Amino acid sequence: QSALTQPASVSGSPGQSITISCTGTSSDVGSYNLVSWYQQHPGKVPKLMIYEVSERPSGVSHRFSGSKSGNTASLTISGLQAEDEADYYCCSYAGSSTFHYVFGTGTKVTVL
Amino acid sequence: QVQLVQSGAEVKKPGASVKVSCKASGYSFTGYYMHWVRQAPGQGLEWMGWINPNTGTTNYAHKFQGRVTMTRDTSINTIYMELSRLRSDDTAVYYCARLIAPGSKAFDIWGQGTMVTVS
Numbered sequence: 001q002s003a004l005t006q007p008a009s010v011s012g013s014p015g016q017s018i019t020i021s022c023t024g025t026s027s028d029v030g031s032y033n034l035v036s037w038y039q040q041h042p043g044k045v046p047k048l049m050i051y052e053v054s055e056r057p058s059g060v061s062h063r064f065s066g067s068k069s070g071n072t073a074s075l076t077i078s079g080l081q082a083e084d085e086a087d088y089y090c091c092s093y094a095g096s097s098t099f100h101y102v103f104g105t106g107t108k109v110t111v112l
Numbered sequence: 113q114v115q116l117v118q119s120g121a122e123v124k125k126p127g128a129s130v131k132v133s134c135k136a137s138g139y140s141f142t143g144y145y146m147h148w149v150r151q152a153p154g155q156g157l158e159w160m161g162w163i164n165p166n167t168g169t170t171n172y173a174h175k176f177q178g179r180v181t182m183t184r185d186t187s188i189n190t191i192y193m194e195l196s197r198l199r200s201d202d203t204a205v206y207y208c209a210r211l212i213a214p215g216s217k218a219f220d221i222w223g224q225g226t227m228v229t230v231s
Contacts, residue, residue: 046207057220103158
């Protein structure tokens with residue numbers, strides 16, 4: 001199972017919106033609405049930001065939203081803030097036959 | 113509150129084995145599948161596998177099959193991940209993580225991580 005493909009870096013100015021893509025295959029992202037997104041600050045534990053493509057856990061800002069089209073999922077951060085600077089990883093369920101999961105390669109978000 | 117507390121850092125020699133524990137509290141231990149995820153220094157997250165704490169059923173990523181064993185002890189609400197035949201590229205932080213809900217496929221509660229150094 002190959003890692004999902006994400007851009008290595010994305011940047012934006014405070015207040016802007018940015019979108020991070022996560023490209024998989026028809027065996028993972030394309031087959032299931034089971035994509036999640038995680039935020040990780042340096043030296044910290046990953047934090048769940050989005051699950052099941054577009055659902056937000058309690059306590060996560062409404063500035064974070066998710067979507068999916070075909071084999072590509074996306075995370076959008078609106079009203080970018082300095083605290084959003086972190087690494088972001090997508091993750092997809094990868095098969096009812098294997099019951100496996102696969103993470104994305106990760107994206108470094110920089111707030112200019 | 114719901115939390116996962118992992119065992120401390122380990123230093124192992126190549127070829128040895130390491131066993132990391134993850135103690136759960138604040139929820140029904142047998143009600144949620146538990147997963148292990150690792151992260152090498154400066155690298156991304158890598159899914160290793162899961163265990164059903166209720167039945168002990170496991171499922172491992174192809175990459176780790178034959179080298180990883182996940183077990184649980186329901187009497188102390190603890191899961192374990194043992195990785196054998198360690199290599200230098202197994203140096204990583206190892207996390208246990210719980211699904212947000214039974215039947216879900218996202219990890220909302222994470223352990224603090226256990227650094228395993230193979231040298």
